[in-house]
Amino acid sequence: MATVATPMKKLLNDPAEVVKESLAGLAAAHGGLVRYDAEAQILVRANPAADKVGLISGGGSGHEPMHGGFVGPGMLDAACPGEVFTSPVPEQMLAATKAVDSGKGVVHIVKNYTGDVMNFKLAAEDALDEGIDVESVLIDDDVAVQDSLYTAGRRGVGATVLAEKIAGAAAERGDDLGTVAGIARLVNEKARSYGVALSSCIPPAAGSPIFDLPDGEMEVGIGIHGEPGRERRPLGSAGEIAELMIEAVVSDLAPADGAAVLPFVNGMGGTPQLELYLLYGEIERRLRNRGLRPERRLVGSYITSLEMAGASLTLLELDDELTALWDAPVDTPALRWGA
Amino acid sequence: MATVATPMKKLLNDPAEVVKESLAGLAAAHGGLVRYDAEAQILVRANPAADKVGLISGGGSGHEPMHGGFVGPGMLDAACPGEVFTSPVPEQMLAATKAVDSGKGVVHIVKNYTGDVMNFKLAAEDALDEGIDVESVLIDDDVAVQDSLYTAGRRGVGATVLAEKIAGAAAERGDDLGTVAGIARLVNEKARSYGVALSSCIPPAAGSPIFDLPDGEMEVGIGIHGEPGRERRPLGSAGEIAELMIEAVVSDLAPADGAAVLPFVNGMGGTPQLELYLLYGEIERRLRNRGLRPERRLVGSYITSLEMAGASLTLLELDDELTALWDAPVDTPALRWGA
Amino acid sequence: MTLVAESVKDQRDYLTQLDAAIGDGDHGVNMDRGFDAVGKALAGQDGSVPPGKLLTLAGKTLVSTVGGASGPLWGTAFRRAGRALGDGEEFDGQDLLRALRAALEGVVELGAAQPGDKTMVDALGPAIDALGAALDAGEPLDRALAAATEAAEEGARATVPLQARKGRASYLGERSIGHQDPGATSAVLIVAALQRAVEREG
Amino acid sequence: MTLVAESVKDQRDYLTQLDAAIGDGDHGVNMDRGFDAVGKALAGQDGSVPPGKLLTLAGKTLVSTVGGASGPLWGTAFRRAGRALGDGEEFDGQDLLRALRAALEGVVELGAAQPGDKTMVDALGPAIDALGAALDAGEPLDRALAAATEAAEEGARATVPLQARKGRASYLGERSIGHQDPGATSAVLIVAALQRAVEREG
Numbered sequence A, B: 001m002a003t004v005a006t007p008m009k010k011l012l013n014d015p016a017e018v019v020k021e022s023l024a025g026l027a028a029a030h031g032g033l034v035r036y037d038a039e040a041q042i043l044v045r046a047n048p049a050a051d052k053v054g055l056i057s058g059g060g061s062g063h064e065p066m067h068g069g070f071v072g073p074g075m076l077d078a079a080c081p082g083e084v085f086t087s088p089v090p091e092q093m094l095a096a097t098k099a100v101d102s103g104k105g106v107v108h109i110v111k112n113y114t115g116d117v118m119n120f121k122l123a124a125e126d127a128l129d130e131g132i133d134v135e136s137v138l139i140d141d142d143v144a145v146q147d148s149l150y151t152a153g154r155r156g157v158g159a160t161v162l163a164e165k166i167a168g169a170a171a172e173r174g175d176d177l178g179t180v181a182g183i184a185r186l187v188n189e190k191a192r193s194y195g196v197a198l199s200s201c202i203p204p205a206a207g208s209p210i211f212d213l214p215d216g217e218m219e220v221g222i223g224i225h226g227e228p229g230r231e232r233r234p235l236g237s238a239g240e241i242a243e244l245m246i247e248a249v250v251s252d253l254a255p256a257d258g259a260a261v262l263p264f265v266n267g268m269g270g271t272p273q274l275e276l277y278l279l280y281g282e283i284e285r286r287l288r289n290r291g292l293r294p295e296r297r298l299v300g301s302y303i304t305s306l307e308m309a310g311a312s313l314t315l316l317e318l319d320d321e322l323t324a325l326w327d328a329p330v331d332t333p334a335l336r337w338g339a
Numbered sequence C, D: 001m002t003l004v005a006e007s008v009k010d011q012r013d014y015l016t017q018l019d020a021a022i023g024d025g026d027h028g029v030n031m032d033r034g035f036d037a038v039g040k041a042l043a044g045q046d047g048s049v050p051p052g053k054l055l056t057l058a059g060k061t062l063v064s065t066v067g068g069a070s071g072p073l074w075g076t077a078f079r080r081a082g083r084a085l086g087d088g089e090e091f092d093g094q095d096l097l098r099a100l101r102a103a104l105e106g107v108v109e110l111g112a113a114q115p116g117d118k119t120m121v122d123a124l125g126p127a128i129d130a131l132g133a134a135l136d137a138g139e140p141l142d143r144a145l146a147a148a149t150e151a152a153e154e155g156a157r158a159t160v161p162l163q164a165r166k167g168r169a170s171y172l173g174e175r176s177i178g179h180q181d182p183g184a185t186s187a188v189l190i191v192a193a194l195q196r197a198v199e200r201e202g
């Protein structure tokens, strides 16, 4: 069998074609839910919803199942995947916006990265020119980045998944453009995230790890692009890491005493479920010790950095409406219940 | 933060407690579906089903979500997790068997590994002594192992997931002991698997990779315990690997021309969805070129080797009944539809 | 433009390394993908198309193929420069200076980066100033552009000790110090290519 | 029994390495976990309990704590040996020989391994034969057990060139050749510990 002169330890053909070929495979695997428009480079619902506010998102690839795995009834109407870790281009967002607009306008869920923000901005202007109402919602929940004049602002990470689910339910039940966007913004306000990496990851085009992390060390305060975090520390125990994450998000979110919360423990891609659930156990116990009430939860690798080992905690403070929208049926490749 | 003198790149506390702590976390995350009996070391449904044939399985841990992630309505009644890559002990299977028997008998889904077979055998004898009817179903679908006098026989791999889902649906609709066991055996007869590894994995207790695999090489014909495969080869392209897998399973299964099939493309744990879906695309196209009809499909990391990079293909030849049972509602932590 | 494409291709891995150090390791690939597309787009044009139009087309192509932060930024830069040059068959030093100033304005409008934020602005700015100064001093265009290239290089080198305040690198806080900014480095490639192009025309 | 536990603990990583080469790298951990538990279980017994009963208890404990292939196999071996020794306060060479034969039978019944399949049987079998021969030749028990230990070691070493036909290692086919079998190696530890124990009693 011939070798491929491409990245080690990767299942692919031509690194330049990874994203396109993967999207085609996703659509083949979930033909009942998503359709791949190869020309426009977007994923849309197999059965487009008529007469509701459209909800789209997009960003660099390599974070699967986000966003393509969240297209379907109860969540996104379309997703715009860029190259690996690279924001998509305005044409894609424009095509998706036109594809899903039923006259009620379209919400753009935009993670706060310079590239994503600029490309979505250009797309929103074009959409406006075509007479489509667009509401852009910026997600910036990563407390590892000090939100100040000295950075591009907090990154959008785990809250993106929660905002897409919850705003998707609002759109599905018929809320109008402003309301759907408002609910997505509320989720962003009520959610905070913090991540830790135990290894780097290998972008197919680069072929080698972005950084390397000796055994026994971890990067704390990481994002989702395999970039190094704020600081490198000795590897902590799961309990210590749980405490670190909780302290970071709770101190910043400052939830009400005894608040109902949704802890979302997310795997970065290369961390086995065995470890992820172990970490979840540590986190739930500590949240209860702080008087918080985990009433809903999500545990799994939903917003990843390719095969990076590590995890992030996103904590969402719930109210009755957010809880009801979370419970509403969703039927996508990666999230499904009540359907 | 103190370091832990434990495996590199792992989220855990004491390596000896990984399994117990992870099971507690799984139960905390999915309290509505599964309950962890810490004393008996088993996972049982949160709401036990009355008056149906019981279905249990078990095996070494490190393959998550299998088996604990498959406990719930429409699938398993209980799971017996052993230490990482080590078969559970008879006491666990006996406790699970007693817990789920409603008088209609219990089916044991046993993957064909010397340890699993022996421990389940001892447990089945004990259960019989306690007056419980047990039907043991042996799963041995891995075509990489020549089934002969010279080996312990083919390993049970991907077909386990399909057998647990399909037999679970049969038990749920009220089939009797012999019928449920017969359907599980039919799935095993109609399914074949073949796996490829691009990296090894790190058992928590060992703390280092079981073998190491230089970049640009792959192990073909692997099992699910991080053991080396039959042979080491230069890393192939996704297309070449798809062809290798399909040739291995199709030539052995010899499905009818134009048969309806369910391709199950499984990630070994460390392979990103981006690559897994790309591989799925290659596989579906090739199956069609061979005149086979993929009518159902499963793509994801459902039977893993911790963080091993790699994938396996399981091909199940469908008939109308198997298809109907596959489509039946299932509501477990890892597989959910129609619920 | 072909010269830009070539040097970007040469430097692709270097740019990617720089981006891996303080970003996400895709800058080289992004720029290469974009200028590849630009090359193809311009190949479709006959010789009669004025430089301004070519720049505008290049900018549109960059926006629609690069993605990331550098796509909209470089795309806007080239579009604004093209618009500034207009339909003229020829351009002189002052035209070029105006065009580059328009490009920089476009980048700042979109990205709001200040000098010293450790971005492409820190190479483009000094290059433009040097070009202006040299032209005012009566230098011929090719010599003025040589000065601009040098200034761009210095500007890029000068980003090393800076802490990033914009883009991905800013997430690293102080850890961004000690690395040269990828975007500033591609700015050098672009100015240098421009210089070589003008030299060739002789 | 404590001696077995100790030497298993000493050799734990070595056994695990052997298992990593042709198995799944858990044999040392499995055996260690099991004999740890055995140690605890026996600690609970007063001195009056006869050896046969202790072996039976040890066997039950192994079955319920080791798992894997070696758990049922070694557990059965110890149970059968215990049953063979019965309630006698003391045992002599012939008793011990009978007990070990019973143990081997149990292993073969459950695992169906033939000599030469590259399993624990390849160390246990020769050890028992050597013990029998030495006793027939009138050797005292401690010397006979020394011979048994040697035979076990030889048997284990002799598994190196063999291709495994049972257990996980058999999946490797010819790749299992060239590695010593972990289970045969733990058999050596167990026989050697038995020898040392008898020597101590003097």
Ligand SMILES: Nc1ncnc2c1ncn2[C@@H]1O[C@H](COP(=O)(O)OP(=O)(O)O)[C@@H](O)[C@H]1O
Binding pocket: A085, A086, A087, A114, A115, A116, C019, C023, C024, C025, C026, C027, C028, C030, C031, C067, C068, C069, C070, C071, C073, C107, C110, C111, C112, C113, C118, C119, C120, C121, C166, C167, C168, C181, C182, C183, C184
């Ligand atoms: N706000 C900004 N203004 C000007 N230039 C910026 C800004 N943000 C980022 N850049 C430039 O973009 C470069 C990174 O580009 P690239 O790696 O292609 O995009 P991304 O950061 O999205 O991966 C940085 O090196 C920097 O020079």
Ligand SMILES: Nc1ncnc2c1ncn2[C@@H]1O[C@H](COP(=O)(O)OP(=O)(O)O)[C@@H](O)[C@H]1O
Binding pocket: B085, B086, B087, B114, B115, B116, D019, D023, D024, D025, D026, D027, D028, D030, D031, D067, D068, D069, D070, D071, D073, D107, D110, D111, D112, D113, D118, D119, D120, D121, D166, D167, D168, D181, D182, D183, D184
């Ligand atoms: N059928 C069998 N008969 C006798 N011994 C066996 C058999 N199968 C495996 N073994 C022994 O068990 C050992 C492996 O034990 P262990 O690693 O603890 O279990 P597992 O193989 O389930 O991980 C092998 O080295 C071999 O000596």
Ligand SMILES: [Mg+2]
Binding pocket: A060, A085, A086, A087, A115, C024, C026, C068, C069
């Ligand atoms: Mg990028």
Ligand SMILES: [Mg+2]
Binding pocket: B060, B085, B086, B087, B115, D024, D026, D068, D069
């Ligand atoms: Mg094992």
Ligand SMILES: [Mg+2]
Binding pocket: C019, C023, C024, C025, C026, C027, C068, C168
């Ligand atoms: Mg970048």
Ligand SMILES: [Mg+2]
Binding pocket: D019, D023, D024, D025, D026, D027, D068, D168
């Ligand atoms: Mg083993």
